[in-house]
Amino acid sequence: MRNFKRFILLPFSLVAVVSFFSGCENTDPSIVKIFVRSSSNALVSGAKVVIIADVNSNPPTMAYVDTLFTNSSGFVTFDMDDFYTKAGSATTTGYFDIIAQKDTKSGSAYIRSRKHITTVETIFLMN
Numbered sequence: 001m002r003n004f005k006r007f008i009l010l011p012f013s014l015v016a017v018v019s020f021f022s023g024c025e026n027t028d029p030s031i032v033k034i035f036v037r038s039s040s041n042a043l044v045s046g047a048k049v050v051i052i053a054d055v056n057s058n059p060p061t062m063a064y065v066d067t068l069f070t071n072s073s074g075f076v077t078f079d080m081d082d083f084y085t086k087a088g089s090a091t092t093t094g095y096f097d098i099i100a101q102k103d104t105k106s107g108s109a110y111i112r113s114r115k116h117i118t119t120v121e122t123i124f125l126m127n
Contacts, residue, residue, distance in 0.1 A: 043074025
């Protein structure tokens with residue numbers, strides 16, 4: 001009977017240990033979400049948004065540039081997982097300049113992105 005209990009408990013113990021260690025890895029995405037608003041506070045669709053790494057920041061951010069257009073809800077979502085993969089496991093933050101433009105109006109902002117975190121910023125387009 002004792003050997004039977006060991007035989008039954010061993011697989012359950014292994015599953016518990018493997019689940020514990022595999023569950024420790026953070027798999028949340030690294031996202032930068034930018035809302036673009038007009039000077040009258042209305043969300044702007046079709047605005048061009050460029051994100052540029054600040055290579056002069058402290059600590060320095062690896063060179064990176066990406067461009068997207070806002071959706072019909074007036075925001076754009078940059079998936080930064082590729083940036084953090086290329087930057088290496090030691091890099092957990094990045095500093096970026098953001099430029100938004102629609103027609104003759106433009107705006108800018110500065111943002112700090114963190115690995116496995118969604119960072120949100122709003123840019124207002126001024127005349």
